[in-house]
Amino acid sequence: MSNEERRDSLADQAAAWIPPWQRSPEPSADLGAKVPSQGQPHTRVSTDESASDEQAEGRAAAEGVAEPAVEPAAETIAGAAPEGSAGAEESAAPGESVGAGEGAAAGRKRTGGRARALPEPPPVLDDAELRGALEAILLVVDEPVSELTLAQVLEQPAERIGPMLDEIAAGYTAAGHGFELRRAAGGWRLYTRPEYATYVERFVLDGQSVRLTQAALETLAVVAYKQPVTRSRISAIRGVNCDGVIRTLVTRGLIEECGTESDSGAYLYRTSTMFLEKLGLNSLDDLPPLAPFLPDDVEELADATR
Template sequence: MTEQTGTEASAVAGDPGSVAGLELKPALEAVLMVVDEPATEEHLAKLLQRPRRKVGDALRELADEYTAQGRGFELRLVAGGWRFYSRPQYAAAVEGFALDGQQARLTQAALETLAVVAYRQPVSRSRVSAVRGVNCDGVMRTLLQRGLIGEAGAEPETGAILYTTTNYFLERMGLRGLDELPELAPFLPEAEAIEAETQEGVPSFDPDAPDSEDAYDKTEL
């Protein structure tokens, strides 16, 4: 019989010195405290060397425990992964700390443009402009820079670049998927209704180009 090395011994299941030997719930809390985006159950299971089902059950138990304890934070399943969030009822406190005199919110124009992309995706820039009735180049550039929308190929008929929302959008909106968007689509005009007004032949803007001198573009950022 050969003698085990220190590394081999620490890898034995149940050894508190190994990842597999750590208590699951505290280990999950420690990892989730440092993630910068929602962590999937598969990833967490691989990191902690546990079955995915066991990790998923532990995450849901933790979420229920935080709710029962009335903690100021919650563990939520968002965009396919888990992450800590502050509870909505404490938004005023968090906003005061996060902003601290800075304006970090999107403008009304940006929110309206983002809504059109969310409900019409994949959608071209010119079609977004047609729905809103104004030129949206500057706002679309802002949304791209903030990572809320991204390019998703080109429209076969016209070659116009198509845009969709991103996982970061889901994360920031607290959604698990697009199916959780509020039922607002019926209030937006159908694609056929705006087809005649849409100028698909206009070249898509360059995301890296400087802002237009158009006054409206400046107010839309």
């Protein structure tokens, strides 16, 4: 081949050369199938190798094949979304914001999943009902009952009980009833009035009276004014042995043991709550003074016994 022919051949080849980015892809075995390209939408490959790129694009447009918009996968969005944002909104009810859902959940955690009802306060009794309730209780008590106990039973403030009891007692006195309400042994109880004592004694004690002997009364008086006191001290004051009388007073519940003396270890005795109740006393401070009952020559008698 001559040089001129070689130059003509090279010129023809240069004129027919197509850049790689303008070349059509190689057809696959199935000429009618779509050949996917990584990262690109699916397009149909023309079977005519001599067709140009413009003709292939025209046929694709005529067939209605459009390039789809590339959108990120839903998994990527869900995975990249921060906790409590779009992903959290999927579990929330329609129309409810995430903040409101979190607040409701926190409220359910604080209340244990259910609303806790506060205990209802006890009803406040009016004066008439409180008065009736106190009178009913005082009719059945066996011993004086304190204001605190009455307040606890009725579930009422303690500061209401005392004034109401004073009012009830004043009402009984003003009405002239045969009974009265008074304090005794640190509490309140109904008692018959002293002016009707003879009738009560005739009904209760006639044929059944068990009176204390003179020795028992003297021993009880010594214990009341000298308590706490030992047996030997009582016997020394009375001048006789008092063991039997003390046992009788303990059996009847008028006196009781209250420990032992530190020096001798002897038992100490004091008056009981029943003693205050039977005598109608609120405390030992209400005992009458002894001075008016002592004889005028008490000092001479004391000297004579020495």
